[in-house]
Structure formats: structure tokens, C-alpha cells
Amino acid sequence: MNASHGLILGIDGGGTKTVAWLARCDFTNESDVTNTMEIIGRGRSGSSNVRGVGFETAFDHLNQAVERAFTDAKLSQVTVESACLALAGAGRDVERKRIRTWAEQCQLASKLTVVDDALPVLYAASPDGIGIALIAGTGSLALGQNTNGDRARCGGWGSLLGDEGSGYQISLAALRAAVRADDGRGPSTQLHERLLDHHAITSASELIPILHAEPNNRIMIASLAPLVFDVAGSGDPVATQIIDQASTDLAEMAKTLADRLDMSTQPCSLAGTGSVLIHQPAFTQSVCDKLAESGIKTTYHAIPESVAGTLMIAAGSMTTH
Template identity: 40%
Template sequence: MNLQSKQLVLGIDGGGSTTRAALAVVAETFEFHVAGRGTAGASNFNSSVWEVATEQVQLAIQRAFESAGTEPHRVAAVCLGMSGAGRTAEQQAWMRWAKESGVAEQASVVTDAETVLAAGTPEGRGVALIAGTGSLAFGTNAAGQVARAGGWGYLLGDEGSGYQITLAALRGIARAVDGRGPDTRLQPAFLEALDLNDPRALIGWLYHTERERSEIAGLSHLVFEAAEQGDALARTILQQAIFELRDLVQSVVSQLSFSSSDYALALTGGVLLHQRDFRVSLLERLREQELQPTTIECVDDASLGAVRLAIKGLQAE
């Protein structure tokens, strides 16, 4: 395949668990088709070291070129939609990396929520809700105003995320062991999954210095399974997570003055994409609050939104 640099753009979706890159060929009309895709590990450098984050982005880009059947080379534009890049310092760091790496002639850095919005809503207007390793709601209206709720990180926030769901389960297990809370199916489920014999061994597992947040969040599926089996604690944890995510959406809708049924909703993150009943329950809670969106889109690859934003940058030249 003969791909010229001026025909190519890269869209990067850098998350707390996975990094995705999409290599797209852009026509003169600015329509595009994806020529290659690549995936790698987490690239949120607020939860991993900078060198590892940049290595994962570079690896995803390399794999995207490989899947297109061509060697990596400089493209016309790249948009990096990065988890944890909601502040100027992080955005500047990624811009410096893009310049020093020579990945593209033109570069832009946005949050991962902005790429979800671009991928999952008409003309990039509406609300994006992320619930994966972390959580965040972000939106923009027709006037170009932007708003966000959440995104405070795993110590201050991430309500409704896989990470916080798992932590709530572990706290429930600790209370049950102490006799401060009810027995729960979560205890044997977590011990079996982690190959542990003593619930107090969960302390060493959780506080291990190399334990990744994504690994902790990945255990949230045990809570969903326990809830399906009728465990009261698991059901309570998930109900609370739904309320937290509803409140994130409600906050952004209010800040942007969207009227009832007057906004598009884009959903992404493992918790929302892979747990259908949980997602349906969230939409029901929104409906009860008269916050039913006009359209709902599940976004499983926000790198396509990053491609669209990269192309917008070319159009603006």
C-alpha cells in the first residue's frame, strides 16, 4: 500500500487501561477511511510513569502502521485524546512529546472525553460519559460552551468506575470479616479469583507497590456476577455506582443548560460497554430525572473521534 504523509492522520485514544491508535487516509473532501489500527497498554501518565505512557502510545502507533502494511512515518496531523490530560501541564507535556517524536506535522491534545464526544454524538455536541478504570462526564453545546463533572482521579473521585466498584467490594469484605457487615458472596469470589486462602491476604494484594489501577478495576466483573446471583451487598454497590454516574451526567446537562430530551449521550468504558443491565439501569435513572437523551451511542473505539478532531485541525488551516 502506498500511503503518502499528506493523506494520513492519526487518532489516539489513550486510556487508563488501553491505548488505541487509528491511522486514517483522508480524501480531498475530508472524508476518511481507517487503513490501520493498533492497541497497546495504559498511557495515562498520572497513574503510570511518563516513559511507560509514551512508550505505549508509540507502540500503538507502530502497530497501526503495521496493520496498514507500511512503515511508520510522519503524518499530516495527529490528535491525542488522553486520559488525565484535562490540565494545561499534561497537555503541554503531550504536545512536547508529539513535537520531539516528529509523529506529525500538526498535533493537538484533548481529553479522552472529547474524543468520545466526537465519535458518539452528532457534530460533537452533547454529553460523553466514561466509566471504565476511572469516570468522567464531559459535554459541549451548540454555543461552544464546555462543562465537565468528575475526573478527579482515583483518590478524590472516579465514582461509578470499575476501580471504585472493586474498592467498595473489598471494603465490604473487610467489614464482613470483622463482623461489622453482612456476609457476602464477594469474599469467596475474590479469594478464588486471586488464588488467596485468607481474606486478610487481600491487604498485601491491594497494596502491592506494582499493582496497577486497571488490574484492580478489572475485578469489578466479580461484583456484577455476585449481583446476578442475588448478593445484597453487590447489588447495593452497583446501585450506588449508577446514582453516581447519573449525577455526573445531570451536572453537565445543568451546566450547559440542555433542556429535557435535548442532548445526545455517548457512553464508553468497560463498565458501561460490557455490562448491559447496568447500562440500562443508568438510562432508566436518567429517564426518571427527565434526562432522557435524544440519541444514545456506545463508543467502543474513541480513536475514531480523535481522527475526526485531527481532520478538523486540517480543515482549519
């Protein structure tokens, strides 16, 4: 039997990491393909956000993740029957075209699907992909799909124009609060001392060379988010306000989509992923509470690995005629 028979590949590429899962399916059972799916290999590498790290680095990381998935499965790399790629920063046709060209050149798959990076989150939560996906990791984004198949997104504008509620913006707000406190322009906050201790420095001015040490500093800055949550948990009012604003911003994204897609009159699925939502349950509950206060009822699903949704999409594309 050809080694590629029944193999599908799902790839989820974000601002921090790229995850590839290799699975085998029985496509002769078209009515229940997803239940025949067996994950046989997993691979991981660095960021493949094309806007954040550039195409060449993104493609290197994609190659590494795929190679490691095949290695984990103890298989030689072959062209799979179907692959679904969901990459942050690849929402426009121009980016998707380059990604397709790369996939064709390396003979990744016989059938390739390139989707919005939030869409797999919906399919990981529900086989019909109906509901709202909310991503808050290094960056942030919301995507909704209703029963008519209408789709809309909110946020996802990147670190310069948006990413509200993300680890990056939470951390950036904390850094700004710390230097304002250092100047005397803002209220005193534990963030000042904690950020200096974290970087093993004695002066806020030493943050400047640290934060500008590498061109792509978004990931490093975003990694400070757990510190901000910790300080907020101690009752620091400045950190608490930063976290409260972040949850308000994310709730606003989800509500905007629920209203736009006419999903606000009945409970809908809210699928959350990204380090901020997955690792901060009290914060996630705050987002849900604010949605409820605004009249949007949701059933929340935590999606630790949205790559599972890319496999669902890859499998589904083989049975769609």
C-alpha cells in the same frame, strides 16, 4: 507521492490501554473529508494515563501503539499530516505541554491536536460533537458540549478524589465490603468467598500483599468489576447496593452537565464508553433510567472504540481555517 500524504492519526489513551488508528483522507474534498476516511492500520498497547503510570511509561506505550498501527498498515512510520491525542490524566496545561513536546520530538504530526480524553466520545457519536459523553472504565468522567460550543466536565478527579461509578471504585467498594464482612463489622456477602476464590487464597488477610504487590494496582483492582456484577446478578444485597450506587453516581455526573449547559429541556445525545458501560448493558440502562427519572431525556449511543472520534477531530482540524 509522499507516503505521509493524506495520513491522519487518532490516539485514545486510557487507564487500561492505548489505541492508535491510522487513516487516509482526501483533503481536497473539504466539504466531506470524513466520508473519504479509510482506516488502514490499528495499534494497541498498555496504559498511557500519565497520572497513573507516569510520563515515561505513557510515552513508551504511545510509541508502541503508533508503531503497531503503521506496521498493521504495512507502512514505514512517517510524520502524518494531522494527529489527535486524547489521553486520560492529561487535562491540565502542564500535562498537555509535555505531551506536545514528546510529539514534536518524535515528529509525530505536522498538525497536532491534544484534547480532553472524553471529547472524542462525543464526536464518535455525532459529527457536531454536541451532547454528553460518559466514560466508565478503569476511571470515570463526564464531558458535555452544547450547541453554543460551551463545554464543561464533571468527575475525572482520579482514584483518590473521585472516579465514582468506575470499575476501580466498584471493585474497591467490593473489597472493602468483603473485609468488613470478614471482621464482622459488615453484613455477610458472597463477595467475600468469590474474591478469595478469584485470588486462590483462603484468608482475607492474604489480600493485603496481593493488592500491594505493584505500585500501579488500579488496573488490577478495576479488573475485578465483572466479578462484582456477577455477584450482584445472583441477588447478593451488598453487591447489588454497590452497583446501584455506581449507576446513581454516573447519572448524577451526566445530570450535572445537562443542567449546567442548559441541555435539560430537550433530549440530548448521551455517548457512553469504557468497559463498565460497554460490557454491562443492564447497568447502562439503569444509568439512563435514573437520568429519565430526574427529568433528563437522552438518546444513548454506545461507543466501543472512542478512538474513532479522535480521527474525526484530526480530520476536522485540517479543514478548519
